[in-house]
Amino acid sequence: MSVLVYTENAGGKFKKSTFEAVSYARAIADQNNTTLVAISIGDVSNDELNSLAKYGAEKVLNANNAKLKDFINQAYASVIADAAKKEGADVVVLSNSFSGRGLAPRIAVKLEAGLADGAVALPGQSGGKFSVKKTAFSGKAFAVVELTSANKVISIVPNSYKVEEKSVAAKVEDFSAEGDPSDFKAMIKDIVRATDKVSLPDADIVVSAGRGLKGPENWGMIEELAGLLGAALACSKPVSDAGWRPHSEHVGQTGIAVSPNLYIAIGISGAIQHLAGVSSSKVIVVINKDPEAPFFKVADYGIVGDAFEIVPKLIAAVKEYKASA
Amino acid sequence: MKILVCISNVPDTTTKITFTDNNTQFNTSGVQFILNPYDEIALARAIELTDGGNGSVTVINVGDASTEATIRKALAIGATDAVRINAKPHDAWMVAHQIAEYVRANPFDLILTGRESIDYNGSKVAGMLGELLDLPSISIIKKLDVDNGTATVEREIEGGKEILSVPLPIVAGCAEGVAEPKIPNMRGIMSARTKPLAVIEPVEVKTFSDVISYETPAPRGQVKLVPADDAAKLVSLLHEEARVI
Numbered sequence: 001m002s003v004l005v006y007t008e009n010a011g012g013k014f015k016k017s018t019f020e021a022v023s024y025a026r027a028i029a030d031q032n033n034t035t036l037v038a039i040s041i042g043d044v045s046n047d048e049l050n051s052l053a054k055y056g057a058e059k060v061l062n063a064n065n066a067k068l069k070d071f072i073n074q075a076y077a078s079v080i081a082d083a084a085k086k087e088g089a090d091v092v093v094l095s096n097s098f099s100g101r102g103l104a105p106r107i108a109v110k111l112e113a114g115l116a117d118g119a120v121a122l123p124g125q126s127g128g129k130f131s132v133k134k135t136a137f138s139g140k141a142f143a144v145v146e147l148t149s150a151n152k153v154i155s156i157v158p159n160s161y162k163v164e165e166k167s168v169a170a171k172v173e174d175f176s177a178e179g180d181p182s183d184f185k186a187m188i189k190d191i192v193r194a195t196d197k198v199s200l201p202d203a204d205i206v207v208s209a210g211r212g213l214k215g216p217e218n219w220g221m222i223e224e225l226a227g228l229l230g231a232a233l234a235c236s237k238p239v240s241d242a243g244w245r246p247h248s249e250h251v252g253q254t255g256i257a258v259s260p261n262l263y264i265a266i267g268i269s270g271a272i273q274h275l276a277g278v279s280s281s282k283v284i285v286v287i288n289k290d291p292e293a294p295f296f297k298v299a300d301y302g303i304v305g306d307a308f309e310i311v312p313k314l315i316a317a318v319k320e321y322k323a324s325a
Numbered sequence: 326m327k328i329l330v331c332i333s334n335v336p337d338t339t340t341k342i343t344f345t346d347n348n349t350q351f352n353t354s355g356v357q358f359i360l361n362p363y364d365e366i367a368l369a370r371a372i373e374l375t376d377g378g379n380g381s382v383t384v385i386n387v388g389d390a391s392t393e394a395t396i397r398k399a400l401a402i403g404a405t406d407a408v409r410i411n412a413k414p415h416d417a418w419m420v421a422h423q424i425a426e427y428v429r430a431n432p433f434d435l436i437l438t439g440r441e442s443i444d445y446n447g448s449k450v451a452g453m454l455g456e457l458l459d460l461p462s463i464s465i466i467k468k469l470d471v472d473n474g475t476a477t478v479e480r481e482i483e484g485g486k487e488i489l490s491v492p493l494p495i496v497a498g499c500a501e502g503v504a505e506p507k508i509p510n511m512r513g514i515m516s517a518r519t520k521p522l523a524v525i526e527p528v529e530v531k532t533f534s535d536v537i538s539y540e541t542p543a544p545r546g547q548v549k550l551v552p553a554d555d556a557a558k559l560v561s562l563l564h565e566e567a568r569v570i
């Protein structure tokens with residue numbers, strides 16, 4: 001038995017959430033006294049593949065051929081399930097990223113495995129039970145799910161497990177995988193990547209603004225603040241509904257759920273549906289002119305006042321801090 | 326074009342989530358159940374794609390009799406007919422197997438789900454259905470067009486989007502952007518009462534997961550307020566105390 005982790009790359013580079021998944025998988029392998037195997041699919045350099053050893057991957061399978069260059073959900077799921085079978089892995093770990101969410105259910109069906117999606121902590125393994133804490137009710141609660149099958153698939157929420165270095169000697173092996181022709185029915189026509197932007201679900205810091213900003217023309221200062229902090233941008237639902245910002249920035253119960261280290265909410269009231277998607281952030285800062293805004297009840301730090309006065313001051317203060325750091 | 330829309334019955338978004346029986350049961354007392362918001366989006370797109378009698382939209386739900394109000398709402402919005410598989414959903418695996426069984430006997434050109442149910446947030450049913458039916462599945466889509474038996478979908482990826490072209494049939498999980506939810510009109514509400522709603526019995530499936538308990542997030546401490554004219558104070562707190570910048 002071993003643990004298999006799928007190491008997702010973006011443009012040939014592993015992301016922080018990938019290292020989180022490897023660290024998490026390493027810890028499960030340690031719980032079970034077994035080895036950790038990683039599988040990478042697509043075009044990733046040897047240096048990059050070798051870097052996985054730093055986080056405890058003892059063996060790295062490299063599935064790289066022309067057909068697997070771009071992410072095709074069905075084909076990638078076949079390759080990962082294949083690797084799990086060949087390596088005798090009974091636990092498969094992957095990140096609960098957009099692609100991870102496409103892969104995990106298909107892998108679970110292929111391996112007849114119970115699936116814990118959106119795990120936020122290491123599994124508990126006592127008394128022969130294997131249980132995983134996962135998000136439920138859109139961030140309003142957690143559910144502890146027991147997986148009763150022999151094989152298990154776990155997808156872990158980005159930013160919920162710390163990257164841990166644990167150097168081991170690793171070997172990189174080619175993993176020949178073609179996938180079934182029927183796996184390639186979907187064809188990628190185009191990939192549009194906004195490379196200058198920090199991806200929202202992965203971001204360490206998120207700067208978010210709501211209807212208090214009055215109109216799309218006022219987002220300049222929000223972008224500037226986010227840029228200075230290396231933060232991703234987010235917004236409340238009415239803001240994206242009104243077309244002030246793209247839907248991809250909408251966070252909350254019906255938008256993207258985020259759990260960054262720092263969430264800065266500017267001119268957002270803090271409705272229950274908004275909080276559902278952001279309340280697992282480690283630190284929350286609220287800037288709102290209404291001292292009664294519900295958001296203050298879940299905030300760690302707050303400033304009561306007009307965003308149009310406070311944000312420029314905050315920008316200046318961040319600049320000063322960066323200059324002195 | 327025959328479209329199947331999978332719908333789930335979930336607690337209203339304003340629900341305060343609490344548990345009973347030593348945190349092992351979700352407390353449904355006083356909770357209003359609604360059509361999952363993402364499924365509303367999927368349903369709205371299905372109706373648009375079959376507009377003008379160009380096909381049919383069937384909604385399917387795995388649930389006990391208590392979900393019928395939600396199913397009638399979907400019919401009022403504009404679904405052609407409905408199917409209820411008479412069983413309490415246990416987990417995504419069980420739900421996907423029930424729906425797959427139905428689809429094997431009643432094929433569709435397009436199967437839509439929501440990107441996730443807002444109660445268990447699995448994003449699992451679409452992928453599992455795809456695998457069980459050996460169809461392509463695209464879990465989180467932001468746009469969906471169909472032309473001549475081929476779907477063009479836009480899917481979300483980290484930091485961008487991807488445009489795919491896939492021959493039907495496919496399974497797709499709909500998110501914001503795919504369509505605007507539709508509000509039922511009077512005529513829809515009237516006709517929903519007489520539209521066909523078939524109740525069928527579930528097939529036996531094994532399950533691989535059980536929820537054993539729930540936890541609510543730890544409450545946060547009191548907010549620390551910083552004076553409006555002292556942004557520098559906030560920055561130093563974030564750096565020195567919270568250590569997040």
Ligand SMILES: Cc1cc2nc3c(=O)[nH]c(=O)nc-3n(C[C@H](O)[C@H](O)[C@H](O)COP(=O)(O)OP(=O)(O)OC[C@H]3O[C@@H](n4cnc5c(N)ncnc54)[C@H](O)[C@@H]3O)c2cc1C
Pocket residue numbers: 209210211212213235236237238239250251252253254255266267268269270271272273274277287288289290293305306307308338362
């Ligand atoms: C089914 C359903 C699902 C939903 N899902 C989501 C979701 O996923 N995400 C989401 O965000 N919402 C969601 N909502 C909407 C939610 O209920 C709220 O309506 C929404 O979050 C409010 O957005 P807001 O805070 O930007 O706007 P408002 O509620 O209008 O609040 C604006 C805030 O800005 C403050 N303000 C005004 N001017 C200034 C100023 N100059 N400086 C500082 N502060 C100022 C005000 O005091 C106020 O608190 C959903 C609703 C429903 C019914």
Ligand SMILES: Nc1ncnc2c1ncn2[C@@H]1O[C@H](COP(=O)(O)O)[C@@H](O)[C@H]1O
Pocket residue numbers: 330331332333334361363364385386387388414417420437438439440441442443445446447448449450451
């Ligand atoms: N009980 C159910 N009956 C029918 N469809 C469901 C059910 N539960 C979930 N679904 C569908 O699967 C989607 C994703 O659900 P989930 O995998 O639970 O996040 C939902 O948006 C629905 O379209």
